[in-house]
Amino acid sequence: MSSIRFGTDKATLLAKVVQRVKELKQQTLEISDSDQTLLPSETDEISVLHYGDYSNDGHIIFKASLCCDDRSDLLPDLMEILKSLHMKTLRAEMVTLGGRTRSVLVVAADKEMHGVDSVHFLQNALKSLLERSSKSLMERSSGGGGGERSKRRRALDHIIMV
Structure with missing residues (x-):
């Protein structure tokens, strides 16, 4: 009887490990996705x-x-x-x-x-x-230069998603 119980405990443990690995992979994907989308772009x-x-x-x-x-x-x-x-x-x-x-x-x-x-x-x-x-x-x-926008400033480019 103890060997059956040991086998079940081992299977349960293995299932938990597999589930945890899946969770960690998902978290890694989310982190890498958010890092790329969080960098500022050149446009507004x-x-x-x-x-x-x-x-x-x-x-x-x-x-x-x-x-x-x-x-x-x-x-x-x-x-x-x-x-x-x-x-x-x-x-x-x-x-x-x-x-x-x-x-x-x-x-x-x-x-x-x-x-x-x-x-x-x-x-x-x-x-x-x-x-x-x-x-x-x-x-x-425009205070000193005829109204031109600075080089760093790009045209307002709204990307609006619903």
Whole structure:
């Protein structure tokens, strides 16, 4: 009887090891995918996706990505936008490289105030943030040089996904 029980325990242990290896492989894929998508690009980009159905606590989840020139007022502006839309940040990843920054936010909105169509509200708010940023950069760079934009500044190229 003990050999049967030992065999079952061994099989159970092996099944747990196989499951854990699969989980680790999946985590590795997710990490490598997020590293590549987190690097800032040369163009301004916005991406807002419905991330999932309602969470257990009655919130709808969105994933928003914003890539633009790095500036000191970006975080306060992002926080103000989320506050005005009554959304809270669940997770944030931000990378700055060469004067450019990419912010990836997972945000939650109360399902009684928001629906899946709230993607458009968040997109428009982020688009407005990028346009304000472009305008202020143009004003700063036009101070002494005839209104030309700086070399680092690229044309506003919004990539919006639903």
